[in-house]
Amino acid sequence: MKHRNLALTVWLALILLLAALALLVGSPGGHQDIREAMRDAVLHDVNRVSLFGLLEVNPALISAFAVTGLLLLAALALRLFVLPRFRTIPGRFQLLLEQAVGFLDGLARVPAPGKGGFAGAYLFAAGLYIFFGTLFELLGVQVLATSGHSVALPAPLSDINAAICMGCQSFLVLLGGGLAGAGFTGVKRTLKEFSLPISVSFRLFGALLSGLLVTELVYHYLALSFVLPVLVGLLFTALHAIIQTYVLCMLVGMYFHEVSEPIHQDKTEE
Amino acid sequence: MNGLPLNIDWQQILLHLLNFVLLSGGLYFLLYRPIQSFLAQREQRYTEREAESVRLRTEAEAMRDEYADKLRRADAEIAARREQIERAAEQEAQLQLQQAQAQVKLILSRAETVSESRRSETVRDLHREAAALAMEAVKHLVLTDGEQALDRFLDAAESESEDEH
Numbered sequence: 001m002k003h004r005n006l007a008l009t010v011w012l013a014l015i016l017l018l019a020a021l022a023l024l025v026g027s028p029g030g031h032q033d034i035r036e037a038m039r040d041a042v043l044h045d046v047n048r049v050s051l052f053g054l055l056e057v058n059p060a061l062i063s064a065f066a067v068t069g070l071l072l073l074a075a076l077a078l079r080l081f082v083l084p085r086f087r088t089i090p091g092r093f094q095l096l097l098e099q100a101v102g103f104l105d106g107l108a109r110v111p112a113p114g115k116g117g118f119a120g121a122y123l124f125a126a127g128l129y130i131f132f133g134t135l136f137e138l139l140g141v142q143v144l145a146t147s148g149h150s151v152a153l154p155a156p157l158s159d160i161n162a163a164i165c166m167g168c169q170s171f172l173v174l175l176g177g178g179l180a181g182a183g184f185t186g187v188k189r190t191l192k193e194f195s196l197p198i199s200v201s202f203r204l205f206g207a208l209l210s211g212l213l214v215t216e217l218v219y220h221y222l223a224l225s226f227v228l229p230v231l232v233g234l235l236f237t238a239l240h241a242i243i244q245t246y247v248l249c250m251l252v253g254m255y256f257h258e259v260s261e262p263i264h265q266d267k268t269e270e
Numbered sequence: 271m272n273g274l275p276l277n278i279d280w281q282q283i284l285l286h287l288l289n290f291v292l293l294s295g296g297l298y299f300l301l302y303r304p305i306q307s308f309l310a311q312r313e314q315r316y317t318e319r320e321a322e323s324v325r326l327r328t329e330a331e332a333m334r335d336e337y338a339d340k341l342r343r344a345d346a347e348i349a350a351r352r353e354q355i356e357r358a359a360e361q362e363a364q365l366q367l368q369q370a371q372a373q374v375k376l377i378l379s380r381a382e383t384v385s386e387s388r389r390s391e392t393v394r395d396l397h398r399e400a401a402a403l404a405m406e407a408v409k410h411l412v413l414t415d416g417e418q419a420l421d422r423f424l425d426a427a428e429s430e431s432e433d434e435h
Contacts, residue, residue, distance in 0.1 A: 043277040061282055061289075068293040075300035083304050088312060101305045117306075124302045125294030156286070161279055165286035 019226065034220050041216050042209060044159065047145035059151050060159030062143060067133045067156055100124070107253030118180070119256045122173045123249045126166065130248060133157055134208060134241035137215075138233055155237075157244070158208040160201075167201030170252045174259055181260025189259040196255060200248065207244055211236030 040046045044058035051057045078097070086094055101120075104127050108119035137155040145151045156162045174196070178186025218224045218232050407423060 045277055055281075057282055057285065058277075058279075061285055064286055064289045068289050068296075071293060072296040072300070075297055079300040079304065083301075083308070086308050088315070097301070097305055098309060101302060102309065105306065120306075121298045121302050122294060125290070125297045128297060129290065129293055159282075159286075160277065161282040162286045164278065165283045165290065168283075169287060169290060 034217070037216055037220060038213055041154070041158070041212055047147055047149050047151045049143050049151065050146055056146055058159050058161065059143060059145070059153050060156045060162055063133065063136055063141075063153040064156035064162060066141070066153065067129065067136050070136075071128060071132060100127075104249055107249050108256055119173060119177050119253065119260075122170075123253060126170070126252070127245045127249045130157060130166075130204075131241045131245040134237060134244060137212070138237050154212055155208050155240075157204050158212045160205050163201045163205035163208075164197075166204055166248070167197035167199075170200055170248070171197040173252065174255050177256045178259035182263050185263050186259050190255075193255060193259070196251075200251065204244060204248065207240060211240050 036046065044060070047059065048056040049059050049062050051061065082093065082097075090098055101124060104123040105117075105120035108123050133156040136153070137158075139153075141153045142150050143153060157166060171190070171193075174193070175187060175190045178188075178190040180186070182189065214236055215229070215232055218229055
């Protein structure tokens, strides 16, 4: 009991000492202005990162490649070590994987038999990408920008280019689903939803960028860097990861269901 | 910085697309397809088990109905046999009763015949004995007392006949 009290006292004293030192020492010169940092978080026109020395890209693209690499490594490990041990009555982890596949596949389930598999696979990949890509921001992996600043890798979809890519590829998946499910009528139905790629793109971009900006703002001031980032990180990252994954998958699944509905059902409804 | 707003860069969009194609292909082959395949196999297994259990239940119900039908038929057969046996037993008893009654009648008629013949024989014997006694008495009277004896005899005979009446 006495030892524990002593350890607790030392720990608290250390925290107070470090906080005081951090406030007293201050930051070195050349510090980036908050307006410049936030503008750069949106436009990525200052802090760009070299991609294998070939071209300068936004940090979010590096994040995207990193997330892909991590996800593929995890998938390979699961394929080699977990999937062969799947049992008829699942354990907790097996149930989690089965639910993830079943849920995302269920969102893309269409009335036309055998036509939902492609959308299910797409939603599975997109869902994992958005979820883990958003959570990746929490790691705060630092890279050196070409400008000389150290940049924390953001969520891939906080970059407008990644969000546009996600919106366009979702639209292409819908187009393919419409063509496969209802032929030319399906294509026409998909083209009617021409605003989808724009809305999906900017919804993702706006949602994730807002979280990024608030986090950037909080981290920029030393006084706000205690305790608050935990709350902010949870609010704007973990919740975003869940909500944005669900929203995109549900929207794409719903549109996919709509455009790939067989033609005879349309006539019946009419 | 190119001319598009918000620093939209087609090259980076294509790189993001390349990245996503790589990711979706990898995830499809490494996770999605094997898990889907496992789920489909398990579902098929459960479907087969359900079909098998339905088939077995149907068979069991058919067997139960068949045995119930057999039991009903056996009960009916037992009841018919019992009725038949009871009827036969009743007929047999009736027959035996009739035979016994016939035997009784026969025995009674034989007994009556025998008794009648014995009575007739006894009566004859008595008549014969009475005649012999009468002859004996007559001889005795005739040989010993003459007329008086005959009168006493006749008086005695007359009084006897009156007593009898």
